[in-house]
Amino acid sequence: MKTTTQWLVTLTFRVTVSGVQSKDDSVAAGLEQLRQSLNRGEDVPMEASVRRITNLVEDEPLFGVKW
Helix, strand or coil: CCCCCCEEEEEEECCCCCCCCCHHHHHHHHHHHHHHHHHCCCCCCEEEEEEECCCCCCCCCCCCCCC
16 A cells, blocks of 8 residues: 655745735735736745654644634
């Protein structure tokens, strides 16, 4: 039986938003700005970190937004 290596890839995109009043609104505006930039094919500043998954911890943020 062939085992598959699993990797956790964390991508951090950096966008600047203005004209919003709350943290939730800034997240929504940032996601929309990211979506529009990707749709236009623009380069988006990004950092990536990768690590092999050996023992998945339940508090690991796999989906969604973690503050």
